[in-house]
Amino acid sequence: MTGTHLKWKNWAHVTKLDPDKHLDAAAVEAVATSGTDAILLSGTLNVTRENLADLREQVEDYGIPLVVEPADPEGAVFEGVDLLFVPSVLNTPDARWVVGKHQQWALACPEIPWEQVVPEAYIVLNPASAVGRVTRAVCDLKPAEVAAYARCAEHYFHFPIVYIEYSGTYGDPAVVRAASEAITGASLYYGGGIDSAERAAEMGRYADTIVVGNAVYEKGVETLKATVKAVQ
Numbered sequence: 001m002t003g004t005h006l007k008w009k010n011w012a013h014v015t016k017l018d019p020d021k022h023l024d025a026a027a028v029e030a031v032a033t034s035g036t037d038a039i040l041l042s043g044t045l046n047v048t049r050e051n052l053a054d055l056r057e058q059v060e061d062y063g064i065p066l067v068v069e070p071a072d073p074e075g076a077v078f079e080g081v082d083l084l085f086v087p088s089v090l091n092t093p094d095a096r097w098v099v100g101k102h103q104q105w106a107l108a109c110p111e112i113p114w115e116q117v118v119p120e121a122y123i124v125l126n127p128a129s130a131v132g133r134v135t136r137a138v139c140d141l142k143p144a145e146v147a148a149y150a151r152c153a154e155h156y157f158h159f160p161i162v163y164i165e166y167s168g169t170y171g172d173p174a175v176v177r178a179a180s181e182a183i184t185g186a187s188l189y190y191g192g193g194i195d196s197a198e199r200a201a202e203m204g205r206y207a208d209t210i211v212v213g214n215a216v217y218e219k220g221v222e223t224l225k226a227t228v229k230a231v232q
């Protein structure tokens with residue numbers, strides 16, 4: 001399976017696994033066969049080439065699409081994965097997280113396989129999350145302000161993915177709804193605090209794709225399966 005042939009735009013449910021956390025083999029198998037459409041290998045802190053490769057080896061034999069979502073250029077590893085989802089954070093005053101890291105990456109690696117790269121427009125809304133702290137995102141935004149970022153992402157920058165990120169906490173459905181009403185062509189991702197079928201269904205009404213991360217570790221695979229069932 002090559003990246004360009006993957007129908008990532010049809011994914012309704014994605015599971016985000018963190019290379020900095022451990023799952024045993026039974027849990028990995030249960031995630032890979034849960035019905036989730038893809039596995040994202042991603043974390044803001046403590047992701048190394050080693051723990052990323054270890055996690056990739058645990059998940060790679062199940063035939064499920066694998067995506068790396070790097071938090072820095074060192075984490076941009078294409079080996080053994082289908083696609084790279086590369087974030088740009090829109091609501092930060094620090095341009096490093098918009099295009100600066102990307103420029104450093106392009107400088108260091110002149111031969112990036114761009115056809116395997118899918119850019120993501122992140123709107124980071126939990127200031128206490130690792131990604132919120134690292135990027136110093138301005139999170140105190142009204143639904144209309146988030147929607148305006150989403151419109152810029154789609155119509156001005158032509159990002160294929162707009163990602164409403166509440167990592168670690170459950171977000172405001174009114175914000176996700178406003179973003180969904182603001183865009184037409186881009187895929188709307190929602191991630192943060194989804195740990196039940198009810199929350200999956202609520203955000204799944206507005207988002208094209210929901211992302212479940214912490215609940216896999218904190219609540220287990222049965223909960224993950226309930227979130228899959230709620231949106232498929």
Ligand SMILES: CC(C)=CCC/C(C)=C/CC/C(C)=C/CC/C(C)=C/COP(=O)(O)OP(=O)(O)O
Nearest residue numbers: 043044045071072073097101102129130131167
């Ligand atoms: C140019 C390249 C290849 C990379 C730079 C990419 C950028 C700009 C990243 C900035 C945003 C970021 C750090 C994204 C990482 C993905 C993400 C949001 C992971 C989840 O993070 P948390 O759940 O907050 O962190 P932990 O899981 O580490 O606690």
Ligand SMILES: O=P(O)(O)OC[C@@H](O)CO
Nearest residue numbers: 167168191192193213214
């Ligand atoms: O870990 P949770 O809170 O499920 O968030 C999912 C994902 O959006 C994190 O980047």
Ligand SMILES: [Mg+2]
Nearest residue numbers: 018043167213
């Ligand atoms: Mg996390």
